Amino acid sequence: MLSADLLQTAAERFGTPLYVYDSAELDAALARVQTAFAGARIFYAMKANPNLHLLRRLAAAGVGFECVSPGELARAEHLGVPGGRLLVNGPAKSDGEYAAGARLGATFIVDRAEEVGLLPPGSRALVRVNPALAISTHDHLATGSKASKFGVTLEQAPAVLDALRAAGHEALGLHVHIGSAIRDAHDFTAAFERLAELRAATGNVQVLDVGGGWGLDADLHGIAHEARAAAERFGAELWVEPGRYLVANAGTLLTRVVGTKRTGRNFCLVDAGMTELIRPMMYGAAHPVTPLWEGDQTDVWDIAGPACESGDLLARDVTLPTPERGGLLAIAEAGAYGAAMSSNYLSRSRPAEVLWDGRDWQVIRRCEAPQHIWQAEL
Ligand SMILES: Cc1ncc(COP(=O)(O)O)c(C=O)c1O
Incomplete structure (x- = not known):
């Protein structure tokens, strides 16, 4: 402080x-993430703090953005963020978000099977999987629990990837984000283990996006080690979406x-x-x-x-x-x-x-x- x-x-x-805000602390948090997750692509979850000045600082350091609303996409567009550095996410995307994502060339995170038919033609997409685990955080923050509204089940995921391909989209791979302010880093390991069960059905994928949710005092190197191992099992590039970790302190x-x-x-x-x-x-x-x-x-x-x-x-x-x-x-x-x-x-x-x-x-x-x-x- x-x-x-x-x-x-x-x-x-x-x-x-x-x-x-302290710019040195923001830079230090980013450096910690870049070191621990070296080689991974970083998409800042803009919801944590969408101030344009902070976004500009992160964008200048090569960070991309995960957006979950028309307003967040408008912020990214205002900053001129290239489509390759943008994710469009959310459980109930509007027509406007599909259109903006397509215009900007963003990658979509598909949250339910029905979205395959709603995506603009030829979209790039990841399929969000809910590993249905007990997550060590407040109920309102647990997105990878069975009762949460997010993602498709492990059983549904391979068919959604197939449906994306059949519809002419580019099915890049899988996405998992189990919650925010997670207290026990073993939850990430458990989620990655559940995801590995899919490998037999999906084969290799290009991208594994493991979301964010790391506690502020989490062992980033430990989480990164597990995430990298999970990505390797799929022969995939690793993507991450830290929000709170980058800006809270x-x-x-x-x-x-x-x-x-x-x-x-x-x-x-x-x-x-x-x-x-x-x-x-x-x-x-x-x-x-x-x-x-x-x-x-x-x-x-x-x-x-x-x-x-x-x-x-x-x-x-x-x-x-x-x-x-x-x-x-x-x-x-x-x-x-x-x-x-x-x-x-x-x-x-x-x-x-x-x-x-x-x-x-x-x-x-x-x-x-x-x-x-x-x-x-x-
Ligand atoms: C899909 C997704 N990715 C990343 C994040 C960032 O989480 P956190 O701010 O806890 O790192 C969130 C926030 O809940 C999210 O919903």
């Missing part, structure tokens, strides 16, 4: 709540203390909440919280936001020196699914995003004003 001095300066200059959410109250629990009330960082509420995610003030007296506090929702908590049971109005809290690991999942609920303006480039701050997204929120209603 950036130094306390730098964070204080940013909060004073740009106000709070504020997303701050680069981002911090800065929020100021508005006040405190001691009722059933000790509440430290701050100016950011579920509208700026919904992961704690939606996934029970625990983000590290650092107070940027000092004091001898400490106590255990819940960090609560301004929304009229009991679940609007950024963290529970955090030990803090006694908070005072105006004190600054830094909430770490907020670069992924922070700004990306922020909302205008309660007509709250989404905060600015600023990037520290080692010498100065660059505003990479301006803070919204209330009229920006209601503009489309006029």
Whole structure:
């Protein structure tokens, strides 16, 4: 995380709540991925953080993008990303996404058999397989479990590959993404083992895309070793789709203390909440919280936001020196699914995003004003 001095300066200059990003940390995360997965093609899962400035930095380093909406495809097109570096994914793609993917020359990730007939003629495609495993993450984040809506079953996959070929598409290979913020890296090994069962029916394929979902402290080299072995079994090139791993540590959410109250629990009330960082509420995610003030007296506090929702908590049971109005809290690991999942609920303006480039701050997204929120209603 950036130094306390730098964070204080940013909060004073740009106000709070504020997303701050460290370009050095973004570059370092990318370097770790490039080293561990040397030889693999990297497609950043844009959903984690679609800010154009971050995308531009990744694109300049040769990274491609996995897109799951018309808006994400529009961002890639705006940046001039070549089709060979684009994946169009999603369980319920719209006609517009098929058309945009074809226009851009992207590769499609087929999520169900019916899509074979919906793809534009002569498409390149991967078939997403759901290995139907117990995944060590929050239910809402588990995409490779039997109950999740994603992919085709192992039994269905060979027939979908055949159907793609019969329809004149280029069936590049297989795709598996089992979830996000996965705690136990053995889940990846288990998924790759299940996929290997397909080899007898599918024969060799050109591409094996193993998605993302790596925990921030995961042993990337270990996962990469297993992924490479899985790709070799199919004689395939390895593709990966990291999202959170690339951007989470680069981002911090800065929020100021508005006040405190001691009722059933000790509440430290701050100016950011579920509208700026919904992961704690939606996934029970625990983000590290650092107070940027000092004091001898400490106590255990819940960090609560301004929304009229009991679940609007950024963290529970955090030990803090006694908070005072105006004190600054830094909430770490907020670069992924922070700004990306922020909302205008309660007509709250989404905060600015600023990037520290080692010498100065660059505003990479301006803070919204209330009229920006209601503009489309006029
Ligand atoms: C298909 C696919 N690939 C990659 C990712 C990136 O996951 P993460 O951000 O956990 O690395 C996601 C996110 O859920 C996804 O749905």
